[in-house]
Amino acid sequence: MKGDDSKRHVKIIVPLEQDEDGYPPVGAERLWALPIGEGRYQLDNIPFFARNLAWGDVVSAVPEEGAEEGVLRFDQVLQSSGHSTFRILVHDEPQVSELCELVERLGCDTERSHLPRLVAIDIPPGVPLAVVRQALSPGVSQERWEYEEACIGQPEVE
Known part of the structure; x- marks a missing residue:
């Protein structure tokens, strides 16, 4: 909350x-x-x-x-608030804090689930989705986490 x-x-x-x-x-x-x-x-x-x-x-x-x-x-x-929601499943629980710090530095808020490796991310309208995707990309390619774009509330910027 x-x-x-x-x-x-x-x-x-x-x-x-x-x-x-x-x-x-x-x-x-x-x-x-x-x-x-x-x-x-x-x-x-x-x-x-x-x-x-x-x-x-x-x-x-x-x-x-x-x-x-x-x-x-x-x-x-x-x-719509213009906010977007991403959900991230972190494969190794100790990396949850690292992930939260990463997206919070971008200006996003996070909430941790009762499931220890699941994190919900709020992306406000002022934070470009492309920046968040780019920040998450190394962790995906290294198989440290995977994410879902559950709600895109802001216009995509090319």
Whole structure:
């Protein structure tokens, strides 16, 4: 959670579709969000498994039937934040810190998953995707990690 006003946060459940290999390892992801009125919420953490969602996106959500108060079900993205989400699977757990430092130096934020080798990266609009890809490339070619571009929220710059 990137924000610090935890009293106002709600949880939004995003249903996930698992592939034939059982990925992602959960059937739904719970994301923190801030209510901004009229059934609209601004996401306040980096998704680990949900696709096409990024920190700061404005989404609609409805109360989740049978859930505790403050838990909602994702409906749709209403407005992109312009942020992008990459997910990185680090093959050797001790290198997770090195990876986080690398992308944070570029101006990105990171969140570590409950899965020790999985890192979610928030790429703000001011950080070119090409720069992040270039920084990640040596680790991919050396088979230290692999990554997925889960949400591209900013225009690609040639």
